Amino acid sequence: MKITCSRQQLNDAVLNVQRAVSSKSSVPALEGILIKTQENEITLCGYDLELGMTTKIEASVEEKGSVILSARLFGDIVRRLPADMVSVSVDPKNITTIKSGPAEFSIVGIPAEEYPELPTITGETSIKIAHNVLKSMIRQTIFAVAESDAKPVHTGTLFELGKNKIRLISVDGYRLALREETAKCEEEITFVVPGKTLSEVLKLLEDDDTELEILIGRRHILFQIGSYCVISRLLEGEFLDYKAAIPASSTSEVIVSTRSFINSVERVSLLITDRLKSPVRCQFEDNEIRVSCSTAIGRANDQLDANITGSNVEMGFNNRYLLDALRNTEGDEVKIQLNGALSPMKVLPREGDAFLFLVLPVRLKNEN
Numbered sequence: 001m002k003i004t005c006s007r008q009q010l011n012d013a014v015l016n017v018q019r020a021v022s023s024k025s026s027v028p029a030l031e032g033i034l035i036k037t038q039e040n041e042i043t044l045c046g047y048d049l050e051l052g053m054t055t056k057i058e059a060s061v062e063e064k065g066s067v068i069l070s071a072r073l074f075g076d077i078v079r080r081l082p083a084d085m086v087s088v089s090v091d092p093k094n095i096t097t098i099k100s101g102p103a104e105f106s107i108v109g110i111p112a113e114e115y116p117e118l119p120t121i122t123g124e125t126s127i128k129i130a131h132n133v134l135k136s137m138i139r140q141t142i143f144a145v146a147e148s149d150a151k152p153v154h155t156g157t158l159f160e161l162g163k164n165k166i167r168l169i170s171v172d173g174y175r176l177a178l179r180e181e182t183a184k185c186e187e188e189i190t191f192v193v194p195g196k197t198l199s200e201v202l203k204l205l206e207d208d209d210t211e212l213e214i215l216i217g218r219r220h221i222l223f224q225i226g227s228y229c230v231i232s233r234l235l236e237g238e239f240l241d242y243k244a245a246i247p248a249s250s251t252s253e254v255i256v257s258t259r260s261f262i263n264s265v266e267r268v269s270l271l272i273t274d275r276l277k278s279p280v281r282c283q284f285e286d287n288e289i290r291v292s293c294s295t296a297i298g299r300a301n302d303q304l305d306a307n308i309t310g311s312n313v314e315m316g317f318n319n320r321y322l323l324d325a326l327r328n329t330e331g332d333e334v335k336i337q338l339n340g341a342l343s344p345m346k347v348l349p350r351e352g353d354a355f356l357f358l359v360l361p362v363r364l365k366n367e368n
Helices: 007-020 071-080 131-139 195-204 258-271 319-327
Strands: 002-006 032-038 041-047 051-058 060-063 066-070 085-090 095-100 103-108 125-130 156-162 165-171 175-182 189-194 211-216 220-225 228-233 252-257 280-285 288-295 298-305 307-310 313-317 333-338 345-349 355-359
Touching: 002 007, 002 051, 007 032, 007 041, 007 051, 007 071, 007 085, 007 195, 032 060, 032 071, 051 195, 066 071, 071 095, 071 103, 125 131, 131 165, 131 175, 131 195, 131 211, 156 195, 175 319, 189 195, 189 228, 195 220, 195 228, 252 258, 252 298, 258 280, 258 288, 258 298, 258 319, 258 333, 313 319, 319 345, 319 355
Parallel strands: none
Antiparallel strands: 002 060, 002 085, 032 041, 032 066, 041 051, 051 228, 085 095, 095 103, 125 211, 156 165, 156 189, 165 175, 175 355, 211 220, 220 228, 252 307, 252 333, 280 288, 280 313, 288 298, 333 345, 345 355
């Protein structure tokens, strides 16, 4: 194999594909990037048996071939090469020579035959959605994905596709995030995509309204994002009946400036550390939210104006969960619905129902 390509293009491709490579594996090939030649381009592939990523970049191909190179070492080399162009050649024993300007490296490759095959998607359903819409949907729901795998299906996000609607739902036992948009899809289908996959997809999505295609198979999903192709297994299991978790009614409604509420909670949270945990106490009454917190190192109080209708209520929250919900609202003002001190807080957009976040309260001790 002998190829020449742009160092910048190769570096960008390796940086992205590297994220799908296994950091530690009993199969050495899985710690590498597979490089294959095609007509006037090369394909780079990373795969850890759960998540796979491939991309193509332009290259001048003098001799066809393929090789697996250590992702970490190859990435480090390409990043530090001095010239704009790089040439890679592989001899019959897989010794790979990388040249750029005066710099030259010779590293040991692995035969391409040792690389596992990426899964193929069968019986697929296809949907198209704009980059910026999917980016916003993932960003507004991924924060509520469960981190521990007590129930593995909750380490992913539930996708619900209906008649020209797409809905994403994440839950972790303490909070829920739901986001809905219109999308081109004909049939009704539900599936759960791992949070790790979605965080990688998020990094590849652009901020424009060009469309990407998603193919959903029985066990796998494929995202076609520009020159990148991300394939992942789907999670199996019974996802939480989230509709039953959403309170049907509310006794109080609050309209508040998102930024003011975030600033207030951040201020009183200065007393909370990993060792000194304490709930943030919120009192909703008289068109005011009084926010307070006390730990072993002191006490903090703050207050902000809000438009409150309905009954007064005092609640406690985990500061991180409350801040995550507020920071992901993407609006200047937010509508909060409450149904007593022990029912989850509902966070909604001021107008419409594009998203819905639930934050479970923390039981407060009486301060006497």
